[in-house]
Amino acid sequence: MSIRAVLFDIYGTLLRSDAGEIHPDPALRAEIAKAHAASPHPFPEVDIREIHAALNPGRTGDEIEKLSMEAEQRSNPVTAMEGAAETLESLKGRGLALGLISNAQFYTVPVLEKCIGKGLLDAGISPALCCFSYLERRAKPDAYLFEAVRERLAQNGIEANQVLYVGNDVRNDIEPARACGFLTALFAGDENSLRLRGRSLDGSGADHVIHDLREILKLV
Known part of the structure; x- marks a missing residue:
């Protein structure tokens, strides 16, 4: 079945971030x-x-x-990942449903919008297809975040196997997305952000491994 929706992680995927998972303070x-x-x-x-x-x-x-x-x-200073804005614009132009599933805080969306130079809606991202950890009080790899968006997609007639999830972390992104029935793409384009969790790229479990976000356009 063809891809009808693309969902993204934010930190380490759409945004270049060198910070670890533990706050320095x-x-x-x-x-x-x-x-x-x-x-x-x-x-x-x-x-x-x-x-x-x-x-x-x-x-x-x-x-x-x-x-x-x-x-x-x-x-945790961040910048847009190379190709992020261009990829979103191209996917929007193709009429795909776009969303975000991310460990995030109240400032994450404003920061993302500033980095890509446009608001979520203008970038083609549907707020209904976004699920953020700080609102749910549950963080990835909790399957709940993925299942919540899967249910919303199903209400619009989009099945799990028509969804591509893109993230940089094997444990937090690839494994729960696959368990939810989504197709997956491991973003390995930034070595500081890549989280293999002891796996190799070939053994990551992802359906695809990409090194540039614009490679997504070849997958859909």
Whole structure:
């Protein structure tokens, strides 16, 4: 069956990011760990605003968001991955459904929009086909994020085997996407972002391995 939808991870895929998965600030790490320990989910996520609010009592909501964004910019500066904007524009032009499944925070979408030079809607990305960890309080590789989008696609008549998911992490992206029935493409175009988790490229389990996002256009 032909591909009718393409879903993307953000950090390490659409955005070039050299930061690791552990925040460098020890106070933030400790507060995040406390929140994770209280979560009922196997792969918990936080809304980082709540973490900063706990560490900065008395600050207003706007002040907390400013603190959060400043801390993120210091610890995890990002730029658009080469070919990201062009790929999205081409996929939009072909009429494919586009979405995002990503470990993310409230600032992730604004940062992505700034980096690719347009809003999600203008880039062809449907908000209904987006699932972000901070809103669900569950992080990849939790299958829930993928299953939620699969259900929304099914409501529009798009079956799982008509969906291509693109990500840079074998554990967080490829494995749960495959378990959900999606076709997968491992993005290996940035060695700092690539997460093989002990696998080889050939043994990643992905249906495709790409080194440039524009290679997606040959797959669909």
